[in-house]
Structures are given as C-alpha cells and as structure tokens.
Amino acid sequence: MDLYMKNKEAKWWNEAKSYLMLNDPIMKKIISKYNKDSLESRGEPFKALCRTIIGQQISVKAAASIWNKFETGIKNVEPKNIINFDNNNLRSFGLSSKKVEYITSLSNFMIENPLAINSWKKMSDNMVIKDLCKIKGIGPWSAEMFLMFVFLRPDILPLGDLGLRRAVGMHYLQKHDPTYKEVEQVAEKWKPYRSAATWYLWRSIDPIPVSY
Secondary structure, eight states: OOTTOTTOBOTTHHHHHHHHHHHOHHHHHHHHHTTTOOOBOOOSHHHHHHHHHHTTTSOHHHHHHHHHHHHHHHSSOOHHHHHTSOHHHHHTTTOOHHHHHHHHHHHHHHHHOTTHHHHHHTSOHHHHHHHHTTSTTOOHHHHHHHHHHTSOOSOOOOTTOHHHHHHHIIIIISOSSOOHHHHHHHHGGGTTOHHHHHHHHHHHHOSSOOOO
C-alpha cells in the first residue's frame, strides 16, 4: 500500500484537537466551527513538492487551477517526465519562468538523489528543512509545507506564512500583521501540535481548506 495515499489523515489529529481545545479557549471556538475538517496528506512526496512550488506566492484558488493544468498536461507527474517537457510547454500550464526553473531543478535533484525521500523520513524537522532548502526554489516555507502535508509532522509553525500571521493577529492580538516573535509567543501554548493550530487558523480566514 502507498504510504502517501491521498487524503490520509494524521493519526495524531484527534489528540491534537482535544489538546488545543483544552489549552486555548480561542482555538476551541475555531475548532468547534470547523470540527469536521482536518489536515490530510497531500500524497506522493515529489508531486507534493511540485504542488508546493506552484503554490508559492499565489492564492489557493489560483494554485489549484494551475496545478490541475500541470497535472493534466504532464499526465504522470514524475521527474523524468517533467525533464522531457521543454520550458515553453511547462509555461503553457500557467507556470512562471522561475517556477519552471524550480520544478526542473527539483526533478533533476530527485533523479540524482533517488533515496532522498527515505532519508528525510528518518530526520528531524529541522534537518529535513535544512536539506530541502539546498534545492533551488525550495525555501523554509516550502519545506515546512512538505513536512505538514506529506510527512504529517505535528509541530510545524511556518512563521513566514502571511495567512498564519494575519490569523493570529486577528484572533489573538487585534493587529493586522504581527511579528514572527509575537506569533511564536502565542503559539507556545499549542506545542506539540502547532501544525494543527496553524491549519485551523488558516481555515478560519479562508473558505477553501488549505492543502499545500
């Protein structure tokens, strides 16, 4: 069975919900409103990284549209298949020149390092982020999305995510764009389930469930 089946829910999700609701009255209200939803695995790691690159700095809706065109056009999203497409073909799916470069770089990395994913499974969160950030086009945010939505790691806090900061500002601090430090201080009470808290905060400000 594929370990990365789409829509695989994190085993720790219900425990995380209970913990957050017990320790944070504001989070309790948010979770109660979206109680039927949950963070789910994005599926196969390489495809997930491609999808994360496509989703960089654009809306959830726009990212979904481009991904659908990309997946339909490529047919089988694997490194060797992507390398066989020229840059113009890749751009025709709605990708910017930079994102074409990044996805091509990722594809080459995976071809040259076929055991990388198995290695990442055994690493700590920080080690995976450090390793992923060596790939062109993968920064801390993209690496954190990978850990959350593929490996389903429970305690990821993507401070660089504008949606998270704005949601924390709105619900906890009554300000539009809090600092990383302010968000980190609010998030202390969510440990060791900051991934779940982040997901619910995203859900609270976006009608479409986030899935990077």
